[in-house]
Amino acid sequence: MLKHGAAKLPSTKTKKSKKSGLPSTGWIDISVPLSDGMLHWPEDPPIEIKRVIDMKNGDEYNLTHLSMAAHAGTHMDAPCHFRRSGLSIDKMPLTASMGKARVIEIEDNEFINVEEIRPHRIRRGERILFKTKNSTRKWINKPFNKKFVHLSIEAAKFLAQREVQTIGIDYLSIGGYEGNVIEVHDIILKAGIWVIEGLDLSKIEPGNYDLVCLPIKIAKSDGAPARALVRPI
């Protein structure tokens, strides 16, 4: 006769995430939360996220109203941001932001420059996310940092020549606020490269990942907020 509990079944336990209790999928969220009054590009309209119908006030349900630029928080730029005839965000091929991606760490305090990225042997069709000092500075905190790390014009030309598919950066723009913002966007978007801006790569080591980044499907828009995730390979 078996004692109670003597016959052990194989464990069916899976790794669970501490917070949610759900099985961990290995995906890491690299997008920032959109919140009322959060940091934004100085010339863009403010980000307003307000409860306009509120159960706290006796209403029967909650409803939030959003008002912001399409380039708020973590977002993607479409070619039509800088080209009249360029594709809009709703026409983006899903392969632009879903698939293998490489996180490259940049040491320079000012620029992503050619000298630093050349040794990484960037190839045609790659999706490259640049982890810069912007991530260690917790860029989402105010005030807006006019000196954030961004692409040099030469590096933008280099990436265009390499025909990468997509690039991502850990600040609100691939180009600098006080210098080359127009030129860098012009070079990259004219080359048909898709752009993810406003990433949080602070917890991400350089290396190879699966990437999923899906911008909201806003008809004819030059950009859209996005949720971005990576999973180490």
Ligand SMILES: [Zn+2]
């Ligand atoms: Zn943008």
